[in-house]
Amino acid sequence: xxxxxxxxxxxxxxxxxxxxxxxxxxxxxxxxxxxxxxxxxxxxxxxxxxxxxxxxxxxxxxxxxxxxxxxxxxxxxxxxxxxxxxxxxxxxxxxxxxxxxxxxxxxxxxxxxxxxxxxxxxxxxxxxxxxxxxxxxxxxxxxxxxxxxxxxxxxxxxxxxxxxxxxxxxxxxxxxxxxxxxxxxxxxxxxxxxxxxxxxxxxxxxxxxxxxxxxxxxxxxxxxxxxxxxxxxxxxxxxxxxxxxxxxxxxxxxxxxxxxxxxxxxxxxxxxxxxxxxxxxxxxxxxxxxxxxxxxxxxxxxxxxxxxxxxxxxxxxxxxxxxxxxxx
Amino acid sequence: xxxxxxxxxxxxxxxxxxxxxxxxxxxxxxxxxxxxxxxxxxxxxxxxxxxxxxxxxxxxxxxxxxxxxxxxxxxxxxxxxxxxxxxxxxxxxxxxxxxxxxxxxxxxxxxxxxxxxxxxxxxxxxxxxxxxxxxxxxxxxxxxxxxxxxxxxxxxxxxxxxxxxxxxxxxxxxxxxxxxxxxxxxxxxxxxxxxxxxxxxxxxxxxxxxxxxxxxxxxxxxxxxxxxxxxxxxxxxxxxxxxxxxxxxxxxxxxxxxxxxxxxxxxxxxxxxxxxxxxxxxxxxxxxxxxxxxxxxxxxxxxxxxxxxxxxxxxxxxxxxxxxxxxxxxxxxxxxxxxxxxxxxxxxxxxxxxxxxxxxxxxxxxxxxxxxxxxxxxxxxxxxxxxxxxxxxxxxxxxxxxxxxxxxxxxxxxxxxxxxxxx
Numbered sequence: 001x002x003x004x005x006x007x008x009x010x011x012x013x014x015x016x017x018x019x020x021x022x023x024x025x026x027x028x029x030x031x032x033x034x035x036x037x038x039x040x041x042x043x044x045x046x047x048x049x050x051x052x053x054x055x056x057x058x059x060x061x062x063x064x065x066x067x068x069x070x071x072x073x074x075x076x077x078x079x080x081x082x083x084x085x086x087x088x089x090x091x092x093x094x095x096x097x098x099x100x101x102x103x104x105x106x107x108x109x110x111x112x113x114x115x116x117x118x119x120x121x122x123x124x125x126x127x128x129x130x131x132x133x134x135x136x137x138x139x140x141x142x143x144x145x146x147x148x149x150x151x152x153x154x155x156x157x158x159x160x161x162x163x164x165x166x167x168x169x170x171x172x173x174x175x176x177x178x179x180x181x182x183x184x185x186x187x188x189x190x191x192x193x194x195x196x197x198x199x200x201x202x203x204x205x206x207x208x209x210x211x212x213x214x215x216x217x218x219x220x221x222x223x224x225x226x227x228x229x230x231x232x233x234x235x236x237x238x239x240x241x242x243x244x245x246x247x248x249x250x251x252x253x254x255x256x257x258x259x260x261x262x263x264x265x266x267x268x269x270x271x272x273x274x275x276x277x278x279x280x281x282x283x284x285x286x287x288x289x290x291x292x293x294x295x296x297x298x299x300x301x302x303x304x305x306x307x308x309x310x311x312x313x314x315x316x317x318x319x320x321x322x323x324x325x326x327x328x
Numbered sequence: 329x330x331x332x333x334x335x336x337x338x339x340x341x342x343x344x345x346x347x348x349x350x351x352x353x354x355x356x357x358x359x360x361x362x363x364x365x366x367x368x369x370x371x372x373x374x375x376x377x378x379x380x381x382x383x384x385x386x387x388x389x390x391x392x393x394x395x396x397x398x399x400x401x402x403x404x405x406x407x408x409x410x411x412x413x414x415x416x417x418x419x420x421x422x423x424x425x426x427x428x429x430x431x432x433x434x435x436x437x438x439x440x441x442x443x444x445x446x447x448x449x450x451x452x453x454x455x456x457x458x459x460x461x462x463x464x465x466x467x468x469x470x471x472x473x474x475x476x477x478x479x480x481x482x483x484x485x486x487x488x489x490x491x492x493x494x495x496x497x498x499x500x501x502x503x504x505x506x507x508x509x510x511x512x513x514x515x516x517x518x519x520x521x522x523x524x525x526x527x528x529x530x531x532x533x534x535x536x537x538x539x540x541x542x543x544x545x546x547x548x549x550x551x552x553x554x555x556x557x558x559x560x561x562x563x564x565x566x567x568x569x570x571x572x573x574x575x576x577x578x579x580x581x582x583x584x585x586x587x588x589x590x591x592x593x594x595x596x597x598x599x600x601x602x603x604x605x606x607x608x609x610x611x612x613x614x615x616x617x618x619x620x621x622x623x624x625x626x627x628x629x630x631x632x633x634x635x636x637x638x639x640x641x642x643x644x645x646x647x648x649x650x651x652x653x654x655x656x657x658x659x660x661x662x663x664x665x666x667x668x669x670x671x672x673x674x675x676x677x678x679x680x681x682x683x684x685x686x687x688x689x690x691x692x693x694x695x696x697x698x699x700x701x702x703x704x705x706x707x708x709x710x711x712x713x714x715x716x717x718x719x720x721x722x723x724x725x726x727x728x729x730x731x732x733x734x735x736x737x738x739x740x741x742x743x744x745x746x747x748x749x750x751x
Contacts, residue, residue, distance in 0.1 A: 010599075025528070102641070102644075102645075103645060103646070104641075104644050104645075122646065124646035124647070124648055124649055125529055125530040125531050125600075125646070125647065125648065126529065126531070126600035126646050126647040126648070127646040129599070129600040129646075130600065130602075130644075130645065130646045130647070134644065146530070146646075147530050147531070147648075148530030148531075148532075149529055149530030149531070150530065184530055187527075187528070187530055211526075211527040211533075212522050212523055212524075212526070212527055212533060212535070213523055213524040213527050214527060216524035216527065216528070217527065217528060
């Protein structure tokens, strides 16, 4: 029997335009480049005194956050507002589901409010896919992070940051360091980097923090920083959650910092002009030294600025692809 | 009633028969093969020209859902689906509500089955009270009530001391133990095979190790206690290897595989489709190949459906939150016939793993079409095509990943105790 493969049919319309943005899996370089180019054009909007464009005027965007988030939710909210949309923020973790309402019921209610776009964050991998499949064709779904699966807007803002500093992706060597196992960001970054054509993606972590068969995504595994960071152009640090010390994944924060914490010393293994990135929020002294986080090679705050532009790009593209797909 | 099944290709591997013949049935028994006994007069003739006539299939695992989960299925609805799938007898696991850990529940299931008059039902009693893995169930009483084996449903008996005593007590009363090998601490909160697909989708994995560690423990327990341990729903190549070794050393160990693990691999879940969510999880191509080889080598005794009907809402959730299980009892035959067409399996092996193997390990009637045997028979067309839809699937559970798929191979008649239970 033929097995189901990539859910492309789900996120692209018949013209190949984005209508949902769920994952980077199966998207091509042209589309990712279009997202980056569109985001570039929105950066200028953020610099104006009146920071608004009318692309989503009259549209209703619902931020559906089943998992707490301040940073991502705020940038999505700002992005939607700069596109002139009406925005509704819902923290579902504290409302409907705690009253026993099922996800399907919650969605039906929101649909009945004639929403045009759901920005979804959920602790379950695949939840945005499920929502995209089960809501009416009138709502476009943007994944704002699902379980350990994907965080495609975060990955795209990281790509924009890399492009701004390095010019292009060809020939770059990128290392991602830390808790890859639990990281949806890392999975989406690896995808994006491979699609955009960097020459090497490395992951640096102990085996307990690496998912099985991570090589199948195209990443090269390193167990130590000295070899892993050798001559790289970009270092991406991941946040280490304190609860990882439980369940025998790591012995202690100290040992982790000793081995994988990004210090000024370890950063010297990378190219002298290497940039340092982090999806935030950072744990100073756990995965990154303050001197590095605030140092000249750090582009962490650029990432935040780019987050709004990338989200504006994705939302406007998905909305127009959605409308075009519906009218076609 | 006397029934003649005329001119079918009789495949009866237990008796080494594969020939076009007529089969004569009277008073619930097979009374003639090839020639009718003297004075025999058929009240009904089934023309089986072009069809296969085989022993009725016996399913080692069909969730009937009753008592307790009637919104998913009932004894009547699921035994009806079973006879449509060619099964004349089905074993139902003890995870009902209340759990089948008392004679009363066993008797209730028998009553419901008798009233439904479709497939025979062989209940599997609970190995431990409430399936909690702490206290022994009354295995002797359950056996007296008609349970064919004892098992712990979907739950592992985590405490090895308890499991050892279960084996010892079961051995005393010659009760077979059905176990789905899974080391809970390794399976944890997983929902897919721990491998490339799970990694890409960010879904928590259940490593093959969770199964193989349990298989190795169970084999050692079988050796130590002498109890008959039946390992349900093997999924990993390594498990097949260990069971083969155990059988070679003469241990009382048997095994089955569920239909989906012979057909699908982990790649099926790559679109987060909850219809493919099953436990144990779908594994790799190499595992699938080893399972098929295990059937051909006789290491795996039987194929079961692990039929798990669900209400629609059970699957309408993000993958990990959806309930595992596939409604499959009606498609086991056509799916296996697909393997026959791909030359992965012979027709004789297909019949063997669907009937002879289960009958032997359960020590029940069936699996044979010799004169004098009970007339539990399946007549099927290997070529007739049909489409899986919510209308053609008669199980209450419409949760099938083969929805809207074309199937080749259809059951035409199912006879239970010489009575036409499905036509």
